[in-house]
Amino acid sequence: MKSLNKYIWIITVVIGLIACSHESDNTHYPKVILTEAAVKAIRAEQANLPLLKHSIENLQKKVEKEMLKGIDVPTPKDPAGGYTHEQHKQNYINMYGAGVLWQVTGEAHFANYVRDMLLEYAEMYPTLKEHPVKASYAPGRLFWQQLNEAVWLVYVSQAFDCIAGVLTTEQKDTIEKQLLLPYADFLSVENPRVFNRVHNHGVWAAAAVGMAGFAMDNDELVNRAFNGVETGPKGELGAGFLVQLTQLFSPDGYYTEGPYYQRYAMLPYLLFAQAIDNNRPEMRIFEYHDGVLQKAALTTLQLTNTNGQFFPINDALKSMSYMSTSLVHAVDFVYGLDESQKELLSIAREQGEVIICEAGLKVARAIANGESQPFKWESNEYRDGPEGKQGAFGVLRSNTGKNSQTVTMKYASQGMGHGHFDRLTISFYDQGKEILQDYGAARYVNVEYKHGGRYLPENKTWARQTIAHNTLVVDKDSQSEGKVKVASSHHSEPWVFDASKAEVKVMSAKENKAYEGVNMHRTIALLNIPELSNDAIILDLYRVESKRQHKYHLPYYYMGQMMHTNVEYKPETTQLKALGKNDGYQHLWNTGNGIMKAGANRFVWLNDDRFYTLTTEAQLNDKLVFARIGAGDPEFNLRNEPSVIIERGNTANTLFASTIEAHGNKHPVTELVNGLKGNVTDIKTLINNSEYTLVQLFLANKKQVTFAICNTNNDQSITHHLTANGQEYRWTGAYQLFK
C-alpha cells in the first residue's frame, strides 16, 4: 500500500511537471518562505516524516474542498463578517495553500487555480476605489481596513512566489503591474500614516510590502519595508520593520499587552523575518537587536500554564494557547534556526502540525528521529518596555515539568488600551489548573449573540477593574482612577527576582503610583520544604504604607468549592446584595461576612481532586467577605465564580501576610481522601516596618521557618542584622529564608 502510494505520487509529479513544463522557469522560485531546496527535500522525505505528511495531507484536504467551489472574486462591499469580506479572506488562504501544494505535490491544478484567481484579482484591482464601508481610520480596498488588506498580501506574496515559475511572461506582467505593485504602493507610499506606525498594523503592512518585494525581486519594496516611507514636510523616513523590531518587544521578548496579544502580534514579524533570512541571510535578522525575535517566540511559549494556555492577563481569552498557528510558526522557525533546542520538539508534537517549509521539515525530521525532549517551563522575570525599564512580569514555578505549581505576578506597565488596572496581581496554577484565577476578558470572540463578539460592556465595568483581580484595592476604588492615560504614565518597580535557589524562589515588586499617597510592595516566595511535602508553600506578603488611613480589600479568586474555614461567618441565605455601585464592586454578590480572630485564619477549598488552603494572619476586626461574581450583569455575560476578600479598615501602614498551599487529594473513583490539611499551622509577623519585613511560619512538623526581606535596599551584597523575638537574624542580600 505504502509503495503503491509512492508510485502514484511519482506519476502525479511527472504529469504535473509535463503539464506545466512548456512555460516553467521553476528553478528560480519559490524563495520567500518556502524555498527551492526545501521543496526538493520535502518531496524526497515526506513519506517518512509523519508530522510533515500529515500537515500536507491536511492542507490538501482543506484546499481541495475549497477548490471544488470554484473561483469567486467578488466586488468588495461588506464589512467584517459579511460575504465579500469573508470570501477575500478565504481566497488568500486558498491561494497560499494551493501554491504550497503545487510545490510539494507537483499537481498542476493547484498552480492553475492560483494563477486563474490572481488574474481575476489583477483584472478587478485597478477598478477599485476606497472600500464602501467607512468605519476605519485606515480603509482598504478589498477590505474595510488596511490591516486585513496587509494580511492578504502577506499570504498572496507567498502564493505568487510558489507559482510564478509556471506563468507566461505576459501573465506575470499582468499580475505584477495590475495587482501586486499597485497593491504594495497602496499599503506603503499611499498610506504612510499606517505604514510608518509603530503598531501591529504597521508591522503587517511592512511584512506585506517586503514579502511582495522578495517575491518580485523588487528591492525598492523591500527597502520601504525595512525603513518606512518618507513622511513629513522634510521627507524624513518613518518607522519601518527594523525600527518596529526594536520597539514592540522588550529586551526579554515581552510584549506589553501580554501573551494573548503577543501571540497575534508576532506572526507578521516571524513571517517577514523568515523571508528576510531566506533572501538576505547576511543580515542575520534573527540575531538583530540581541536576538529579540527568537526571545519573543520563546517568551510567548513560556508565558503559559503547563497546558499551554497563555496567562490571561489584560484582555485575554483563556482558551488561547500555543496550539495557535502563530506559535506553530514560532516553534518551527526558531527550531529551524537552532536545531539544538530539542525541547521545542515536544511542543511541535502537541501542536500536531508543522509549517510546510524548511523549518517545518527540520522539525518533522527531528521528531521522526526521536530527538524530542520535554519542554521546560522556567521561572523567569520578563521585563517590560522597549528598553526593559517599565516593570516586569514575574513567573515562579516549583519545577520545570507539567505538574509544577506556578505563581505569576504582574508588575509591568499598563499594556495600552487592553491593559487592566491590576498592578501586583498574582495568579496561581497547580498542575496546569487555575487555582487563583485572573478573570481574563469579558468577551466571547466571534459569538454574534454577545455584542457581535466584541468586548462586552462588563469588560470595562468588571474585568479591567482592580477588584476583579488578586491584588489590593484601596478605599474600593480602582488603581489610577481606572483611567488608561493615567495608568500608562507610570509602571511598577521590580524589587527582587531570584529563582536560583532550590529551597526558596522569590519575586518582589513595588507600586507607588497606582493610588496617590499609597506605597504598595508585594513579595511572593515559593518555599520548597521536601521533608514536609513535594508541594510548594506560597508565601504572600503584601505590604502597604500610607500617611492616611484607608479601607483595604485583598481578594482571592479561588477556583473550586469551599470546604472549610475557621472564620466565624454569617452566610447570606435568603437574600443577596451587590457589594457596591462602581469600580467593579457592582458585579459582586455578597454571599457572607466573617469576622476574623487575630492570628491564623484558614480558608480551604477543593478544586477537582486536590485541596488548597489560604492561611492569613488577621488583625483584630479584620473581616472576611464572601463574594460571587454576577451582580449587575443584565445579559448574563459574566462567569459566576467565587472569591474571598480580606478586609482591613481604618489602617495606614500594614502587612497582609498569607500562605497558599496545595495539599492532599480526593480520588474520583476509590473516593479515598488524604492530606486534608495544609502544612502551615500558624503565621506570625515578627517585624514589619519601612526597613524590614520578617514573617514566621509554624509548620506541621513542629518546626518554624522565617522569611526576611529588606524593604529599603535590594543590593545582593549588603549584610543585614537584626533581632526579633529575642532571636538574632543575620543575612546577606535582599532576602533570606531561615530554617
Add this chain to the structure above:
Amino acid sequence: MKSLNKYIWIITVVIGLIACSHESDNTHYPKVILTEAAVKAIRAEQANLPLLKHSIENLQKKVEKEMLKGIDVPTPKDPAGGYTHEQHKQNYINMYGAGVLWQVTGEAHFANYVRDMLLEYAEMYPTLKEHPVKASYAPGRLFWQQLNEAVWLVYVSQAFDCIAGVLTTEQKDTIEKQLLLPYADFLSVENPRVFNRVHNHGVWAAAAVGMAGFAMDNDELVNRAFNGVETGPKGELGAGFLVQLTQLFSPDGYYTEGPYYQRYAMLPYLLFAQAIDNNRPEMRIFEYHDGVLQKAALTTLQLTNTNGQFFPINDALKSMSYMSTSLVHAVDFVYGLDESQKELLSIAREQGEVIICEAGLKVARAIANGESQPFKWESNEYRDGPEGKQGAFGVLRSNTGKNSQTVTMKYASQGMGHGHFDRLTISFYDQGKEILQDYGAARYVNVEYKHGGRYLPENKTWARQTIAHNTLVVDKDSQSEGKVKVASSHHSEPWVFDASKAEVKVMSAKENKAYEGVNMHRTIALLNIPELSNDAIILDLYRVESKRQHKYHLPYYYMGQMMHTNVEYKPETTQLKALGKNDGYQHLWNTGNGIMKAGANRFVWLNDDRFYTLTTEAQLNDKLVFARIGAGDPEFNLRNEPSVIIERGNTANTLFASTIEAHGNKHPVTELVNGLKGNVTDIKTLINNSEYTLVQLFLANKKQVTFAICNTNNDQSITHHLTANGQEYRWTGAYQLFK
C-alpha cells in the same frame, strides 16, 4: 535488561519454592478466585502481557510498602475512620495482595507475612466480644458493623486460600478453628437477621461465608451461603445467595438504587459467583436466573456517559466511573466467561489493570493479541424491580460511539432510601459532557470537613427534591410529598420504548401517582435528520392532565453560559431572593424573570466549545424563571449552577413541547465560530388531547416534520387516523414521525 529481569525472577521463584517446600502441599491450593491452573499460566505468560505484568507490579509495589511497616493487629476499639478500624481494613487488603503475590512470584516472604498475620488474628479472635462502638443495628467484632466484618472475610478467605499450602497442619488447624470457622459462624448462624436479609449486607455476608467454605473445603458453610440459615420458630430457611441473586437485580440487570450503588452492590455477587464457578462449575452460576449476573455487569457498564461515568441518578457522586475496582472485576469475569465480547477489552484497556486470576489473564492475553474492539454504548430500556415490572430507566443515544448525544429518562421505582423524587426526569449528554444535568448527591465522600464525609443536610433539602431535577413540579411541591414511604408504594409506567429506527428513537412513560389527581406523560424522541446535521434534535413532550388547575414548573438545569434568548426578561442585578421556602425552592436564587410570547421561545447556551438551544412552545402568560443554585446554603455545600424554569400557571391539562439541540462550535484557538443557530425555527402543537399528541417542527431547511403519539393505546399493531390543520395523518403503532 528484560532477560536479566526474567533471570532474577526465575531465581526468586526457585528460592521461594525451596524456602517453603518442606511444608508445602501447593498442588491443592489456590482454588477460590485464583486457581492452580491460572497461577501456572500467569507465571508462564506475564512477561509478555503488559497489562497483567503492570497489575502484578503495581500490587507488589503497594504490598511491599505496607509490609515494611510490620504486622499490626490491634484490639478493636475505634469507629469508622479511626485507627483500629482502618488498620483492620488495611490488613485484609495486605493479606489478599500478599497471598496473590506469593502465588504468582513464589517469593516466600509474601506467604510468611500472611501466615504470621493470620496466626495473630487467630490468637486474638477468641478473646473478642462485641465491638465497643455501639452504633450499628448489627455490630461486628473487628469492626463496628457486620458489613465491614463480612468484607474482611471475603478477602481473607482468598488470602488463606493462597497460602494454605505452606502451612503446617498445626498452623492450619489453629487458623481454621480459632479464626475462620468461628468468624463464619458469627456472620451466619449467630446473626441470622443480617445473614438472611435481602440486602447489600446480606450478600457480603453470604459471599464471605461461602468463600471461606470453599477455602476450607467446608460444604456446610457453602450451603449456608447458598440457602441462608434457619430462622423463625419453625426453622425455615432465610434468604441465601441463591435468593439474593433473584431479588436484587431486575431481569435486565438493573439495581433499583441506580448505577452508583449498583457498582458497589455488585462486587460480592461477582466474587462469590466466580468462586462458585471455579468450585461448582456444574451449577453454571453465571447462567442462573437467565444470566442475571452477566446482565447486571453489562448493564452497569452501559449506564454511563461516554467518559465512563455513571448516570448520577439518586444519591450518586458524579466522578464515579467504570474505572472502579468493582467494574474491573465485572469486565474481567464476564470476559472470562465469554471471550467473544471483545468490546469489553477496550474498557479493560482504559481501566489499565486486570484482576490477577484466570479471567484477568484472558483479558490481558486478548489485549496483547490486539483483539480489542471499541465498546458500543447502546440505546436501551432497563426495567426495574425483581420481575422487571416496576418501571424502567431509559437511555437513547444518537449512535454507539464516544461522540454520541445521549438522553436518559427515569421512570422507575423510588430506589429505596437513596432515591430522589424525580419521576420522568431527563438528563442530556453530548460527547460525554453533561449538558442538562442531574445534580446527583450533595455530599463530599470522605471529606471530613463536610459533615464527616456523610450526606449533607442539603442532600435531603435540595438534591432529593423534585425542583432539583429536569422534571415537572406541581404547585411547588415535591412528588409524593417528599416521603420515601409514599413514593416507594408506586412506580412509573413505561409507555413506549423503541430505538430500532435510524431516523427516530423514542422513549415514553407515564407517572400518575407522584401528584394526587395529576397524570403526567413524558415522551422523548431523538430525531436524526442527516440532511440538516449530524446532531440529533431532541423532542421533549411533557403532557399533564388534571381536573384541577395548578401552577406547573418545568426546569432545565443547563450546564454552561447563557448566550442568548428571545424571551423578554427582567434581570435581577442589585438584589437576589430565594425562589421559595421549602421543597428545594429555598436553595434557588431567582436571577431574572421573563414573560414568553405565545409560540417558539429560545434559550441558547455555550458549554465548552459547543452551542445548545432549548426551543419551547409557550402559551400566553407563560414565564421563564432564571435561577441559580446556592440559596439557603449556610455552609456553601452546593454547586452554584444555573437553571431556566418554564412556569405555566392556572392550568389543568397542558403540553410542554420543546426541543433541545446541540449545534455548531467555537474553536478555542482559532476562535472561529460556526453553527450559532439550531435547526428548529418553530414548534407547534397540532393536537394534544387525552387520545393523541401531534407536534410539528419547522426546520432551517424550510421543511417540517411532525411527531405523533397515541396516548391511550401503545399497541404497535393498531392503525391510527386523524386530521389536523387540514392534513391527514395515518400510521400504525404507538407513534410516528412524518417527514
